[in-house]
Amino acid sequence: MADDKDVLRDVWFGRIPACFTLSPEETTEREAEPYYLLLPRVSYLTLVTDKVKKHFLKVMKAEDVEEMWFEYEGTPLKWHYPIGVLFDLHASNTALPWSVSVHFKSFPEHDLLHCTSNSVIEAHFMSSIKEADALKHKSQVINDMQKKDHKQLWMGLQNDKFDQFWAMNRKLMEYPTEEGGFRYIPFRIYQTTSDRPFIQKLFRPVSAEGHALTLGDLLKELCPASICAEDEPKRFQVMVHGIEPLLETPVQWLSEHLSHPDNFLHISVIPAPSD
Amino acid sequence: MMAGERSPASCYLDERTFRLCCRLFLQHSETIQDGWSWEQIKGTDEGFMKKTVLLPVKSSVLHKQHGCFMQAENMDLLTDDIQANVEDETAGVQAVCEIHAVLRYEYHVLYSCSYQIPVLYFRASTLDGNPLSLEEVWSNVHPNYRQRLQQGPWDTLTQQEHPLLGQPFFMLHPCRTEEFMKPALDLAQAENKRVNYIVSWLSVVGPVVGLDVPLSYCTEVSAPD
Structure with a gap:
């Protein structure tokens, strides 16, 4: 039987093929081609879509561009859930690639959290880890870590570095035998x-x-x-x-x-x- | 149990005690008619305490925020209000006119089972329903608190999903709760007083974001048995 450690790698490198199309509600100067991307299941939409944004900005006037957000079949996608969760919840058993609509205006204030920079994603990610450790270890492990250790967890995710992330994350997975x-x-x-x-x-x-x-x-x-x-x-x-x-x-x-x-x-x- | 045998004051609150504290809090609220209610989530045993208040924003605050408000269409509405106010008041006092815009603040008190403490969620909007941004909410935080909180702005006041409604709310992060609850609870214990956790906690965190807890809560609301 394969080592259980292999599972961690399989989970980390899980990908979902996605096709991003500009919503027809957006105003463009010329037609926007769809943009194809392999999305890491464990990451966040707003963290891995810089290229999507650049791609569509090329056909848009600056004054038509506000905060970017995503939608699947009428449902605004919550960027603060991991990508794999959004896909499993809304698009399991549908044909691939996953077809996601991109919006640059009419931000759905009542459905989505704002995400104006990566520091917002980092804060959300770290607050989830802290909450998880409150449950697992009464916050003892996360509080014993230094600021640079917290940074290592975040940088590992942001830069898709499995070893960097797990070198620190394994401490959060320990428990008394x-x-x-x-x-x-x-x-x-x-x-x-x-x-x-x-x-x-x-x-x-x-x-x-x-x-x-x-x-x-x-x-x-x-x-x-x-x-x-x-x-x-x-x-x-x-x-x-x-x-x-x-x-x-x-x-x-x-x-x-x-x-x-x-x-x-x-x-x-x-x-x-x-x- | 005898008072002397009590274990050291705990900053943690189990869900059942949270409910009981809320119930006593709500009973007093009904007496003084200050608008708190319990909202039950349909089909579950979960719920939260809720209060909506209209907060006047002084013109000085508004002017400072001008930049933030300009992007929202509601600027017109606020300006109209100010105009109307000015016209009303020119009849009386000329030089000083207290000009107010009004914001709607909705406060929710939820229980966090992860941290085993209460958490304050809130959202703010103009009267025509335009939600305030995080920056706008920050500028309404009392200056006495702002400086201290802003040393780690992403840690203390953030936009988060309301765990029962799934909508965006602002949240005062609970990680500092122990810091101020422990001295309060220790003191109460030393004086052999039984305090209602929700009353003590809300009197500290509420004012930071414009929520006042009348003094009568401290004198009239007891701890659950």
């Missing part, structure tokens, strides 16, 4: 069928009796609608990084191996395709 896992698992469950953006609660990786709790246990407790009895047709898919992990997988293993760089396990629950 006798405890069998983190204090709580940092996770979020997203559903397209819900008004709530996500479900996030306290959940321990080990039961009171001492056995490892699984993805199935987590869903049963916090999102029971997502799992069905064996004799029922499957109504939902439970996706992490574009795959459906077995419900028997321990959540501690998932947290260590399938978390995003922000240290959260992002779980998308989507309607099963009806074929």
Whole structure:
């Protein structure tokens, strides 16, 4: 069997082919060609789309350009969710490349956070890591790190440097052997069928009796609608990084191996395709 | 438990105590009619405390913000207000006219299970619904707080997704909560007083972003049993 460490690499280098097209609502001086890009699943839309922006600015007048934002089939895409989460949640089971519309005006103030510079993404990313460590280690690991260590985590993500990121991130993944896992698992469950953006609660990786709790246990407790009895047709898919992990997988293993760089396990629950 | 046997004051608040503190807070709010309510999220057991207030912005503040406001169409509206005010007041006092524009601030008190503390979210808009930007909100922060907070602006006041509504809100980052709650709770314990966590906490963080907590909360609202 392949080493579990290989999983970290596979997760980090996951890519989604995307086709960016300028929204027809935008005013251009000449026709805008679509722009194709391989998007890293673990990164953020606004962090990896400088080229997309440059490409479309070539056909636009400066006065028609405000803050850039993205939309997929009428849904504004939240840049502060990792790209892979946006794709799994909104575009699983659709044809590739993922077709994303680009806007430069009418910023949807009621749906999206502003992102005027990379420092906003960095602040969001670091605040997620801090929150995750509050859950995992009562913030002890992240508080023991120095500023340059925090910077190393961010630079690793920003520059797509797997080794640089993981040299530091492995400290955030440690736990006392006798405890069998983190204090709580940092996770979020997203559903397209819900008004709530996500479900996030306290959940321990080990039961009171001492056995490892699984993805199935987590869903049963916090999102029971997502799992069905064996004799029922499957109504939902439970996706992490574009795959459906077995419900028997321990959540501690998932947290260590399938978390995003922000240290959260992002779980998308989507309607099963009806074929 | 005897008072003397109590464990050291904890800055952390479990979700159940958060609810109980909020309930007592809301009971007092009903008595003094200052507009707090509990908003339940449909189909869940989760919710938050909410209050909407209209905040007058002094003309001096507005002028300073002129640059920020110009980009928004609401400048016209604000200017109209000022004009109307000026005309009204010229009848009376001539030299000094207190000119006000009005902003709508909506405050939400949520529970953070990650940090096990309450968190203050808010959003601000003009009366015709144009949301204020982070910079505009900053300029409304009282100058006494601004300088200290701005040493790390991205750490203290940021735009974040409201975890229950999924909409953009501003949030006062909770990482400093322990710093000011611990002395407050320790003092209360030393004096053998039982304080309502939400009252103590909100009296500190609220005023930073224009939210006043009347003194009667401190005297009238008790801690949950």
